[in-house]
Amino acid sequence: MSLLTIYNCFDPVLRKKCSTIENIDDDLVQLSEDMIDTMFHAPGAGLAANQVGVSQKMIVVDLGLGTDNTKPTTIINPIITASEGEVIAEEGCLSIPDVFAEVKRAQKIEVKGVDLQGKDIKLEVEDYLARAFQHELDHLEGILFWDFLGKMKRDMLRRKFKKKLKETAS
Numbered sequence: 282m283s284l285l286t287i288y289n290c291f292d293p294v295l296r297k298k299c300s301t302i303e304n305i306d307d308d309l310v311q312l313s314e315d316m317i318d319t320m321f322h323a324p325g326a327g328l329a330a331n332q333v334g335v336s337q338k339m340i341v342v343d344l345g346l347g348t349d350n351t352k353p354t355t356i357i358n359p360i361i362t363a364s365e366g367e368v369i370a371e372e373g374c375l376s377i378p379d380v381f382a383e384v385k386r387a388q389k390i391e392v393k394g395v396d397l398q399g400k401d402i403k404l405e406v407e408d409y410l411a412r413a414f415q416h417e418l419d420h421l422e423g424i425l426f427w428d429f430l431g432k433m434k435r436d437m438l439r440r441k442f443k444k445k446l447k448e449t450a451s
């Protein structure tokens with residue numbers, strides 16, 4: 282098991298759009314395994330490759346979210362192909378630890394992508410799982426959850442997080 286460093290929201294890699302993955306090699310499979318270990322260790326429900334400093338379109342999500350089981354999955358080059366409904370709920374991010382805010386998301390989505398064998402996959406997910414996927418897909422586009430908040434609220438949370446970083450550094 283190998284744990285990766287999770288980059289925080291002020292690192293430029295979190296603001297850069299990730300590139301489409303063209304080849305699935307051993308390094309990518311290893312990265313996916315390490316990302317899953319890192320996600321569960323955090324603990325979190327999902328992780329995007331750029332959160333561990335790799336600017337490529339890959340996410341891991343715990344499909345067991347909301348159940349007693351864990352069921353990690355890896356999706357390469359994921360896209361949302363359908364969405365419906367709207368739900369507002371509290372959301373957090375492993376790159377902005379201990380900061381939470383209410384964000385509006387689609388209630389149900391369809392996600393397509395490729396698995397580690399290069400096989401096409403399609404998933405239909407709802408509620409918190411749909412939220413996790415939307416959150417991780419945003420990461421791949423350089424978007425953070427607080428981008429959806431009003432400027433005042435975002436600036437307030439940013440200040441709070443900066444202060445916390447300073448405290449932990451000293």
Ligand SMILES: [Zn+2]
Nearest residue numbers: 373374375376
């Ligand atoms: Zn996040």
